[in-house]
Amino acid sequence: MWSFFHKLGSPPWLYRISGSILRWLLPITLLALAGGVLWALLVTPVDFRQGNSYRIMYLHVPAAIVAMAGYYIMAIAGGISLIWKMKMADVAMKACAPVGAALTFLALVSGAVWGKPTWGTYWVWDARITSVLILFFLYLGVIALYEAYDNKEAASKACAVLSLVGMVNIPIIYKSVDWWYSLHQPASIKFTGNSTMDPSMLYPLLWMIVTFYALFACCVMMNMRAELLERGSRTRWVRDLATSGEVR
Amino acid sequence: MSEPSTWQFCRRLLRRQLVLAFRRPIEIANPLLFFAIVVALFPLGLGPAPDRLAQFAPGILWIIALLANLLTSETVFRGDFEDGSLEQLLLAPQPLYLSVLAYIGAHWLVTGFLLSLVSPLFAVMLNLPVQAVATLIVSLLLGTAVLSLVGCIGAALTVGLKRGGMLISLLILPFYMPVLIFASNAVQNAVIGAAVGPQLAIIGAMLCLAVALAPFAIAAGLRISVDT
Numbered sequence: 072m073w074s075f076f077h078k079l080g081s082p083p084w085l086y087r088i089s090g091s092i093l094r095w096l097l098p099i100t101l102l103a104l105a106g107g108v109l110w111a112l113l114v115t116p117v118d119f120r121q122g123n124s125y126r127i128m129y130l131h132v133p134a135a136i137v138a139m140a141g142y143y144i145m146a147i148a149g150g151i152s153l154i155w156k157m158k159m160a161d162v163a164m165k166a167c168a169p170v171g172a173a174l175t176f177l178a179l180v181s182g183a184v185w186g187k188p189t190w191g192t193y194w195v196w197d198a199r200i201t202s203v204l205i206l207f208f209l210y211l212g213v214i215a216l217y218e219a220y221d222n223k224e225a226a227s228k229a230c231a232v233l234s235l236v237g238m239v240n241i242p243i244i245y246k247s248v249d250w251w252y253s254l255h256q257p258a259s260i261k262f263t264g265n266s267t268m269d270p271s272m273l274y275p276l277l278w279m280i281v282t283f284y285a286l287f288a289c290c291v292m293m294n295m296r297a298e299l300l301e302r303g304s305r306t307r308w309v310r311d312l313a314t315s316g317e318v319r
Numbered sequence: 320m321s322e323p324s325t326w327q328f329c330r331r332l333l334r335r336q337l338v339l340a341f342r343r344p345i346e347i348a349n350p351l352l353f354f355a356i357v358v359a360l361f362p363l364g365l366g367p368a369p370d371r372l373a374q375f376a377p378g379i380l381w382i383i384a385l386l387a388n389l390l391t392s393e394t395v396f397r398g399d400f401e402d403g404s405l406e407q408l409l410l411a412p413q414p415l416y417l418s419v420l421a422y423i424g425a426h427w428l429v430t431g432f433l434l435s436l437v438s439p440l441f442a443v444m445l446n447l448p449v450q451a452v453a454t455l456i457v458s459l460l461l462g463t464a465v466l467s468l469v470g471c472i473g474a475a476l477t478v479g480l481k482r483g484g485m486l487i488s489l490l491i492l493p494f495y496m497p498v499l500i501f502a503s504n505a506v507q508n509a510v511i512g513a514a515v516g517p518q519l520a521i522i523g524a525m526l527c528l529a530v531a532l533a534p535f536a537i538a539a540g541l542r543i544s545v546d547t
Contacts, residue, residue: 153539201496205493205496208489208492208493209493211489212489212490212493215486215489215490216476216477216486216490219477219480219482219486220479220480220547222547224547225479225543225544225546225547228539228543229476229540229543229544232472232476232536232539232540232543233472233476233490235536236472236494236536237493237494239494239528240493243497
């Protein structure tokens with residue numbers, strides 16, 4: 072049990088294991104993504120009031136959910152690297168930031184595209200949209216702070232502190248729709264009680280959410296692998312990999 | 320010489336920061352002058368119609384206060400970082416939590432506190448209705464303290480960097496936004512005669528949270544900056 076934990080601290084081991092996970096996870100995720108998109112676009116019924124435009128939801132909701140979850144993952148990884156000084160945790164933290172920023176951006180843009188036909192405007196300054204925009208800036212802040220430090224060890228620590236401080240924002244985003252009067256609708260999916268969505272529309276949405284989590288995991292792992300190679304560029308295991316032609 | 324108690328230590332630190340600030344009066348005057356000159360920009364940009372200015376005054380005043388705070392918070396630790404006294408502070412036996420609070424207290428006294436005191440003048444310049452001035456002062460007193468605490472987190476994280484200037488705005492402004500929302504909302508409510516208690520209470524709650532937690536982040540940030 073504990074040997075597994077100790078192995079997590081070893082870059083070559085992590086590189087190898089993430090490689091073998093990605094080998095099956097990545098194709099499955101891409102297939103699931105293609106399947107989910109087809110399901111959402113072709114099979115689900117047309118919405119009675121919104122027509123076809125509601126289908127953007129299948130991109131928007133998963134992106135937004137995973138963008139928020141990604142921040143937690145980043146902050147928790149940062150916390151782990153601060154407290155237990157685990158190098159691999161800060162590799163994970165650094166890998167989360169660009170992926171999370173991209174998903175947040177996707178959530179904002181898809182929301183704007185959907186807002187135009189539905190609300191009649193691309194952008195409103197309501198509580199949830201504003202706080203997601205803040206989330207986007209938080210991600211960019213972490214990336215910018217990391218790039219500003221020359222010493223990458225200090226950069227990881229500083230980013231970990233910043234991302235932990237930023238965690239205050241996440242509950243605010245999550246509850247903003249309930250707390251403030253807002254144009255954005257409250258969550259339709261509930262873990263307890265009945266969802267306010269028909270199963271024929273709900274199941275593809277849940278499918279897409281799971282797929283987006285998997286996609287997030289794949290992107291983070293690929294980022295981590297690149298980071299591991301870069302950090303270990305002077306070590307023997309990377310040189311061995313490079314000379315044996317395994318790094319493509 | 321006996322070692323000072325923690326309380327004495329913090330008091331001396333606070334006094335030292337204030338003395339340092341008052342030895343360079345222009346540094347104290349700078350945020351106020353900044354405030355005055357930016358206030359003068361808005362009538363030029365928005366047009367001098369008094370009722371329009373009055374409508375935007377709560378937001379304008381708060382945004383300028385926020386920017387003044389942002390620009391000054393960058394320098395809180397810089398001098399002490401460069402001459403090495405910050406390193407001595409980290410090595411001192413007194414808890415860093417409290418000495419950091421002394422720094423922030425001094426920063427707030429020479430920026431936020433002074434801004435709050437002179438804010439009625441700027442409120443008059445922007446034609447803010449008289450009944451909102453008291454709320455403006457209270458919201459500034461509470462809110463700028465939160466801003467100082469949060470701003471110092473950014474200052475601590477970037478003090479070791481050569482080019483911290485623009486970066487600190489990206490890091491810190493997202494955290495300023497909630498304060499801005501509630502504070503300007505409170506002043507707007509005061510203009511129309513609605514209740515301002517809830518907003519001020521929320522800012523007070525933010526202040527409690529920031530006093531309790533921000534010094535930990537600042538202390539961690541300072542250790543990271545000094546170690547490198």
